[in-house]
Amino acid sequence: MKVRRRRREPQSSIDMTPMLDIVFQLILFFLVSTTFAILPGIKLNLPTSRTSEGTSSQGITITASVDGTLFFNDKQVSELELGKELHFYETGETKKEEFPVTIEADADVTNGTIVNLFDIIRENGFAVINLRTSTDQ
Secondary structure, three states: OOOOOOOOOOOOOOOOHHHHHHHHHHHHHHHHHOOOOOOOOOOOOOOEEOOOOOOOOOOEEEEEOOOOOEEEOOEEEOHHHHHHHHHOOOOOOOOHHHOEEEEEEOOOOOHHHHHHHHHHHHHOOOOEEEEOOEEOO
C-alpha cells in the first residue's frame, strides 16, 4: 500500500512587536518635540453674579475691555467693523433672530458701551443676547 504524504505549505508570520515599538517611540518623539503655540488671551475682570446660569458658548462672542478695545470672537475690531462683521455673518440654517450672541465685558466697562453693543447687535438682526459673568463664590 502506498502512503501519500501531504505537502505542507510553508507558514510564515510577521512579528509586529518591533514595528509597534518603533511607532510608539515616534509618537513619543513628536509629542515631546512639538512646540505648542501659546495664544494671547483676552484678559477680563468679569462682573460677578449670584444668580447667573451656565449656557453653552456656541455662537458669536463679543468682548469689550476697559480700554475700549472690542473683539469679534478673537478678532480685534472697531465699532464700525463690528457692525460690518455682524451684518455679513453667516449663521448657517439658524435664523439671525435665534442665533446666540454673548457679550463679555469687563466689570469696569461703562453702561454706555454695553448699550452701544446691544444697539449694534440688534441693528444687524440678532435678538438672543447673553451677558457673560463669573459666579459669586
